[in-house]
Amino acid sequence: MTNIQYFAPRTLDEAIGAFAAAGSAARIMAGGTDLLVQMRSGAVRPGLIVDIKKIAEMTGIEETANGGFRIGAAVPGAVLAEHARFGKVWPGVLEAINLIGSTQVQGRASAGGNLCNGSPAGDSVPAMIAAGSIATVHGPNGRRQMPVEEVPAGPGQTCLAPGEILVSFTFPPRPFGSGDAYLRMIPRTEMDIAVVGCGVSLTLNDGICTAARVSLGAVAPTVLLVEAAAKALIGTRLETAALDAAAEACRAACRPIDDKRGTIAYRTKVAGVLLKRTVAIAAQRAGGN
Amino acid sequence: MAKLHVSTTINGEPAEFLCEPYETMLDALRGPLGLTGSKEGCASGDCGACSITLDDRLVCSCLMLAAEAEGRQVHTIEGMAQGDRLHPLQQKFLEMAALQCGICTSGMLIASEALLQKNPRPSEEEVRFWLAGNLCRCTGYDKIVRAVLETAADTREAVQ
Numbered sequence: 143m144t145n146i147q148y149f150a151p152r153t154l155d156e157a158i159g160a161f162a163a164a165g166s167a168a169r170i171m172a173g174g175t176d177l178l179v180q181m182r183s184g185a186v187r188p189g190l191i192v193d194i195k196k197i198a199e200m201t202g203i204e205e206t207a208n209g210g211f212r213i214g215a216a217v218p219g220a221v222l223a224e225h226a227r228f229g230k231v232w233p234g235v236l237e238a239i240n241l242i243g244s245t246q247v248q249g250r251a252s253a254g255g256n257l258c259n260g261s262p263a264g265d266s267v268p269a270m271i272a273a274g275s276i277a278t279v280h281g282p283n284g285r286r287q288m289p290v291e292e293v294p295a296g297p298g299q300t301c302l303a304p305g306e307i308l309v310s311f312t313f314p315p316r317p318f319g320s321g322d323a324y325l326r327m328i329p330r331t332e333m334d335i336a337v338v339g340c341g342v343s344l345t346l347n348d349g350i351c352t353a354a355r356v357s358l359g360a361v362a363p364t365v366l367l368v369e370a371a372a373k374a375l376i377g378t379r380l381e382t383a384a385l386d387a388a389a390e391a392c393r394a395a396c397r398p399i400d401d402k403r404g405t406i407a408y409r410t411k412v413a414g415v416l417l418k419r420t421v422a423i424a425a426q427r428a429g430g431n
Numbered sequence: 432m433a434k435l436h437v438s439t440t441i442n443g444e445p446a447e448f449l450c451e452p453y454e455t456m457l458d459a460l461r462g463p464l465g466l467t468g469s470k471e472g473c474a475s476g477d478c479g480a481c482s483i484t485l486d487d488r489l490v491c492s493c494l495m496l497a498a499e500a501e502g503r504q505v506h507t508i509e510g511m512a513q514g515d516r517l518h519p520l521q522q523k524f525l526e527m528a529a530l531q532c533g534i535c536t537s538g539m540l541i542a543s544e545a546l547l548q549k550n551p552r553p554s555e556e557e558v559r560f561w562l563a564g565n566l567c568r569c570t571g572y573d574k575i576v577r578a579v580l581e582t583a584a585d586t587r588e589a590v591q
Binding site for chain 2: 146147148150171173174175178179181182183191193195218220243244245246247249250332333
């Protein structure tokens with residue numbers, strides 16, 4: 143592991159310049175909880191490590207004028223958990239981010255890193271997709287925005303162009319009567335990788351579901367936005383028939399693999415079960431708002 | 432390639448060291464800095480034996496580059512006792528036999544100290560979740576969890 147350079151710029155322009163110039167040999171480091179493990183195992187041998195944690199825009203948490211949030215891509219989970227407002231507005235997103243690894247990992251790991259690591263089982267990703275979060279990316283050709291669900295391209299792959307860096311996530315303002323939740327199935331209580339993950343965000347008006355987004359993790363090569371499940375919920379009172387239809391839509395969307403964590407049949411079945419449980423939590427939170 | 436020169440603060444004292452860009456903080460602690468209290472169990476962030484705090488934030492030193500310590504405050508197990516006077520958590524771990532082989536102990540202590548600073552009244556469940564990233568293959572965890580809870584209770588009594 144020789145000829146590795148470490149660079150910790152204070153501005154995004156410096157980071158983009160160095161990252162683009164180094165080409166495919168460079169790696170962005172936020173918390174480093176995936177990168178250092180990959181380097182240690184020999185899976186990744188970067189020529190340049192660009193540490194983005196000294197760039198203010200990438201480590202800041204900001205409540206926007208319209209009541210939304212902008213979260214820097216490198217904000218650690220433990221820091222986000224200490225924010226006075228974010229977890230009250232987006233409890234499901236915060237829970238999902240806080241499920242990544244141990245207390246120690248939470249001190250470093252970020253939602254931006256979780257997304258760019260490209261794991262279909264990343265816990266924060268379904269919750270952010272359900273929330274309608276928008277990713278801001280910046281590269282040599284300037285800045286653009288894309289919905290979080292358009293970032294993953296496959297296991298370990300993203301749709302970011304060469305030289306582009308994920309800068310921040312924007313969360314939309316929250317209508318009255320909204321709630322979100324994230325649940326994952328793991329065979330133990332802590333410190334494990336999702337067999338299936340489910341994120342739900344919805345809005346209730348007089349008991350009627352007026353808006354919903356549903357996302358599933360670990361059941362396909364990328365985390366999925368399941369629009370058919372959301373459609374099955376919108377316009378209903380979340381009665382049994384609607385939940386059954388949404389669960390069926392989730393099962394239909396699954397394209398999982400068989401591996402040591404779960405079989406295709408098990409993952410598909412659990413996706414429907416998790417949908418119902420996650421909707422119940424999101425609806426309870428929506429009723430309280 | 433030239434090594435990086437890092438100026439940092441370790442357990443309240445200024446410290447300087449040289450490191451390769453790819454070396455971890457744990458490499459630096461156990462190598463040039465000679466602070467071998469932090470242990471390498473897994474080197475992948477699973478076991479917590481290398482736990483330290485960085486600007487009061489609990490982290491695995493195996494998942495942090497040594498170069499990142501520049502200008503930061505690092506706290507390790509070597510800074511826990513005040514001279515010959517053990518930290519209350521260390522004393523309680525001894526009294527309650529909350530350790531056997533000792534490999535996990537420095538990480539358990541650093542993580543427990545961080546917990547009690549953040550939450551002086553943790554429930555048993557909160558202790559167990561907080562320490563879920565610290566693996567112990569000897570004790571079965573029960574004595575460790577009890578020692579942390581008793582230390583918290585003693586500290587509250589002492590304050591009152």
